[in-house]
Amino acid sequence: MNRRIGLALFSAFAAVGLLFLTYFQLHGQARRLITRPIDENKLVRLAGNTRPQANEANDRGPVADSMRMDHLWLQLKRPADKEQALDQLIQQQSDKTSPNYHKWLTADQVGEQFGPAKEDIATVTRWLESHGFTIDGVYPHGIVIEFSGTAGQVRRAFHTEIHHLEVDGERHIANMSDPQIPEALAPAVAGVVSLTNFMPRPTLLKRTDYSLGNCTVASQTFECQAVVPGDLATIYNFNPLFSAGISGQGQTIVVIEDTDVYATGDWSIFRKTFGLARAYPYGTFTQIHPVQGTGSVGGRAAAVCTPPGSNSDDGEAILDAEWASAAAPNAAIVLASCADTSNFGGFIALQNLLTNGVGIGGGVLPGVVSISYGDSEPYVGATQNAYISALYQLAASEGVSVFVSSGDEGAASSDANASYATHGITVSGFASTPYNMAVGGTDFGDTSAGTVSSYWSTTNGANYNSALSYVPEIPWNDSCASVLIAKYVTGSVQTYGAGGFCNSPKGSPYQTTASGSGGPSNCATGTPSISGVDSGTCAGYAKPSWQSGLVGVPTDSVRDIPDVSLFAANGIWGHYYVVCWSDPRFTSSGSTVCTGAPNTWSGFGGTSVSSPIMAGIQALINQKVGILNQGLVNPTYYSLAKTEYGASGNSSCNSSNGNTIGSSCIFNDVTLGDMDVPCTTANNCYRPSGTYGVLSTSNSSYTPAYGTAVGWDFSTGIGTVNAYNLVMNWP
8 A cells, every 4th residue: 555545544544533433522422430249348538628617626516416407518639531531621622623502502512412421420429318318310511410408417427526616716516527438439539629617718808097088108108099990991991992892791790709788779879880881881780599400310409598687798799890881881690699608699699500500590590700719729628629520621611711819918818817927839729720810919019109299189989980091000019028118118128037118117017918919729639638738639720721822931830820811909009999888787897977079989900800800891892793692711811811921922012101101002001110019937947037028939048929920920810901901902
């Protein structure tokens, strides 16, 4: 046979074989993972599923065996070939050259094509029933079984006790050791998603102290620049879009919460005060409590979504709803919430939205979702990390774009709301999956540069706006480890050591981890040997292919966040977001009556704000291209960034150019400043002398975690966006 003909035939057969393999992966029955009889005497531990707070010091004794534990979730595993095939399909759904481009699935189809073997689901279900649990159902995508029972049944089936805990004056319950299951079930079972009532934290911070509209930095008092919707539109170039009629019509943005707002009228007051209601009359706000429908795999999952009412997280909820509307003022803003159970109410709401076949009305799933809650990967634990990843993966396969706040504590997610880091470098497990857009936070650099008058008018416009143009940006960082704050206050950039800023009296007011978050995924799987620390068998998510190849992205083989950023500061340099939040129960947390000029209203920062705004920008993109659903949008963002930055960056798009930045730039490359925070322990802490060091990738040298760089960096990701250019250049 002619060698050339032989090679051609071989290639043809190989191609046909690949097609058959792909078809089998998509449509073939899943292989069984449970292949041995169940022996209750041969157990395996589901490692990484005990909260660090479940310790002897916090222990207040076991709960009663009769205590109800309703609507627990058991996370199952897919066969490896099915997991790989689903990931390949999600990549193809974002690839315009693929025949699967934008061919979204339903939850039922995900279960049918990529779910575990029905025999495995049935085996696990029977095992739960044999221990007295009630099976509430199996979610249609096939990898979550919902069940209910008592604490005594949990103890006997999973060999772990549920105890009362007291942590920082608050009462909790939690399992005191990792659950255990029969060894035969382990290939198909990831674990129990949650046996505790510890909930994630909202990623918002109220503004720093101020008096009569004034802000103080280094004993210098000046007028605060409170950011209102008109300022956002000017700084990030929304106005040409709004003038062209691209303001969110026909689009829906869902903000995921575990609370309702205190007063829906706050949203209306916000829009009326800042001119949105008059100029964009089609914007709406509704609250829903999604219920679960019927799935075709294994029965009916009846996740109870109890309306939560308004609770201490309602400041987060109204903030999300108001600023999503500021970015897309004619869009429908839908707050989807459920009460917390042993699982985060926001995830109950999202899971029901994605799996009930009804969506938000008319059979349409939401196009864009924003989540402003988080907790560190090692605290979340291996099973809940797996659950979160699978939930966002389901969203992507259905065409839903998920935006998540990266966090408000630098690269120290285990030390949120602390004065200093003790657990080393960690990131939020809510934001680090490969299936969501992680949104970080910046501040404006005009105050530190002494150029405020160049960017803000001394008088307000009709809607209280005063920004004159794009404003140069720096990473949001309130801490003494910030070289920019250290230089501004002391004239020296040294933050560490006995003579450094963090160990000086002047640095004392800046003892905090408050700052925009980012870092490498390092404990999405495995079990830390030190509570809350990247240790033991911890490992991060693998780096997605779309994140590689952009200048600045490290060759670290893991998922790195954030992906993109927007302004998120809470006033350290005089800039913060205005929010109408009137709940009188929480005045100590920043709530206030929304009357008079907005400089007396509630003020916040945090990536809680940047995430819903970024979701709003995506809604504008969807309107412009005439598509309700875009699925995983990260590949497109990174592709656009690679074109803009090339191999070595693009100096015309440097954020420090301020009002002379290139008019065609899609992304504003933030290259000045850092998000480093103070620390005290030997976990990623450079402390050559003195009480406080700074978070560092080395304990023996100053390698701060993390600074800015050309192109992508851990402080701000790709950078911030020019909304008009992003929308108009979307392929």
